[in-house]
Amino acid sequence: MEYTVQKLAQLAGVSARTLRYYDEIDILKPARINSSGYRIYGQAEVDRLQQILFYRELGVGLDSIKNIVTAPSFDGAKALREHREKLLEKKKQLDRLIANVDKTIALTEGRMKMSDKEKFEGFKRKMIDENEEKYGKEIREKYGEDTVEKSNAKVMNMSQEDYEKVTSLEMQVKETLSQAFALGDPASDIAQKAAELHKQWLCFYWKEYSKDAHAGLAQMYVDDERFTAYYDKEQPGTAEFLRDAIHIYTGMKK
Amino acid sequence: MEYTVQKLAQLAGVSARTLRYYDEIDILKPARINSSGYRIYGQAEVDRLQQILFYRELGVGLDSIKNIVTAPSFDGAKALREHREKLLEKKKQLDRLIANVDKTIALTEGRMKMSDKEKFEGFKRKMIDENEEKYGKEIREKYGEDTVEKSNAKVMNMSQEDYEKVTSLEMQVKETLSQAFALGDPASDIAQKAAELHKQWLCFYWKEYSKDAHAGLAQMYVDDERFTAYYDKEQPGTAEFLRDAIHIYTGMKK
């Protein structure tokens, strides 16, 4: 049986373009070219195409397929095992992705008005991400794997009321902090109250509170421009002031 | 704080090219361009980039991200839910892929010499695939879902000895068939012996044997050029002859 591109394409369920492409990249050459320049495929080509399509369905790249089908001595099994590893890696990544998307969706679902939502989301994300990135390792080492997971889960599971509470707390922190900053003394009662409020606010995000972590976070407010910007928005120097207050509050500095 | 491309790139952990690209596709424009044509980014751009990168990490396409970050009223949650669906679809497909690759690997592992292996693999795959494709639905309807699964599993679990037996049987079928074909009578004893041997051979692939299925497969040998080619390789007409013999053997035709 001999086939033209279209015929073979139909037989195999691929497009004619695909066959021309396979010809182009030397993965499947026609048996011969007739006098008009038409590609003519024979039985051997049909079989080979089947093989190609089989590997293609397994998600193997045409490059690897080329090796498998052109070199008869090529270790196809090994190639497949390597391919399998890649697939597993992809799967793991995909699973993580889905978990994250789920988290984010859970976060945004049935909760708050659009305007606040954006801010809230972004901030919580930032919190978790930053916290993870910067202190994740230490925290994991100190408190174990699942503490961190629980902490993240805690943020993600905040309810509407929690959100309102945390938002209110956030404002209180800012207000108290602003008043304290005006006085200029991070050891003052009002500055310590700001630190205390900050701790309460923080406890909405962290399952386990520790003075070390609190102090570390405070330092981060100064070290990371994005946080600094957030606290310094109204009064430059506020982030540093808050850090000092918290360091005193946590007893890290006197 | 103001940043040039490189600075912002470093801060955010992306390449400068990426930032230029984001500028190009109107996803993140610099706050301003200085007198030398340099891109200058500000705090707002940093925040926006964070958002972009967040969605990017979730695997959202830049196109969708554009909608999310440029239109403030755009329903990001809905976009995420849709995205989630896509991810789940991908995951399902990936899982199927991995399962298939696993099957194929299991098939090739620790079994036989290279040269034969190729043939064997290809043929088994063909068997299963073709059988699935052509008779899968009917068989499933008749014998239920798990019969088919068991059958496939059976092929996949063939041992070395099984392989030798099946290979030997395959040769016996071919030989007997060739002798029978020379006589020309599909009802002859020797032709019926070929059909019987073919049945035995088949039983290595099918968990449940049925005359109907056997007869159906025989017909397929004639209908499908690839199988026809296999049987007709030495003597054209052999496939048809085998079908007739099997139809008589199974009592489908007298």
Next chain:
DNA sequence: TTACACCTTTACGCAACGTGAAGGTCAATT
């Protein structure tokens, strides 16, 4: 012969950048 379905090659488009190339700018050093 004329229509119509096929075939051919050439070449741009897709996603999200990586990677030069060619040339201007800035700050520090000689």
Next chain:
DNA sequence: AATTGACCTTCACGTTGCGTAAAGGTGTAA
């Protein structure tokens, strides 16, 4: 002042696996 080296700029091609015209030749039935 000139040079160096590290920045910056705008093209523009390469990546994967084809889809999709465009422009033109071929085969065959009416």
